[in-house]
Amino acid sequence: MKHLPKHLRPRWRYLAVGLESWTDADVGRRAFQRELWFATQNLVGDAGSAELDSSVLHFSFENGDGEAVIRVRRGEVERLRAVLATVTAVDGQPIGLSVRGVSGTVRACEEKYIRRPQVQIEERTVAFADTARSAVTRNDRVDVDLPAGRVGATALDIRDN
Known part of the structure; x- marks a missing residue:
């Protein structure tokens, strides 16, 4: 099967998201992805969820702080921000999310928004x-x-x- 020509391939945007919870909270990538999908389905429905096509590409969480890179289709960034605003807990652990920035490539997203000083x-x-x-x-x-x-x-x- 041949690849699609460049002008027909889907275009993506990447959101750098900061995560914050209690220091003893244990939040995993799968649980976060599942909560993101549930929130998307509840807010925008099945058709809207398919249009966003969001997925977690990078995830790290330790000692109550973490970050994630979430992929979404170009033009759907604002709807994904609205979905992220509805996520208040993951696996029963309260969590706060903040969008640090949006980028056109994963590399630029990680370089600009993910690298930060260690928390004492x-x-x-x-x-x-x-x-x-x-x-x-x-x-x-x-x-x-x-x-x-x-x-x-x-x-x-x-x-x-």
């Missing part, structure tokens, strides 16, 4: 809500353990003990 993780005791509590800090973000669950805070919300 530190466990310490902080004063939050007038009580000493254990917390995990990641640069300027703080995850404070409360009896009812975790809460996200910033360095301005806490005091060191």
Whole structure:
């Protein structure tokens, strides 16, 4: 079977997406891809999902931070951004997504938006809500353990003990 001529091949755009969750969250590529497909189907339906034809090409997630490169058809970037805005959890783990940028090639996408400095993780005791509590800090973000669950805070919300 012959390849299609260049002018008939599908054109793609690549989105660099930042992922953020709790430090002990375990998010895998398959689970993220499945959640992306479900969100796409729920928001734009089966026909819209086929038009987007989105797939996760690159995925890494460790210590609550990660990134992904998602491929989508040219002209469908805005609809994929809307789909990404609806994804709030993967496998029951809350997750935050942010689109860092869009590119025409995978290489340019990774070079411009994926390479970033390492996050320094530190466990310490902080004063939050007038009580000493254990917390995990990641640069300027703080995850404070409360009896009812975790809460996200910033360095301005806490005091060191």
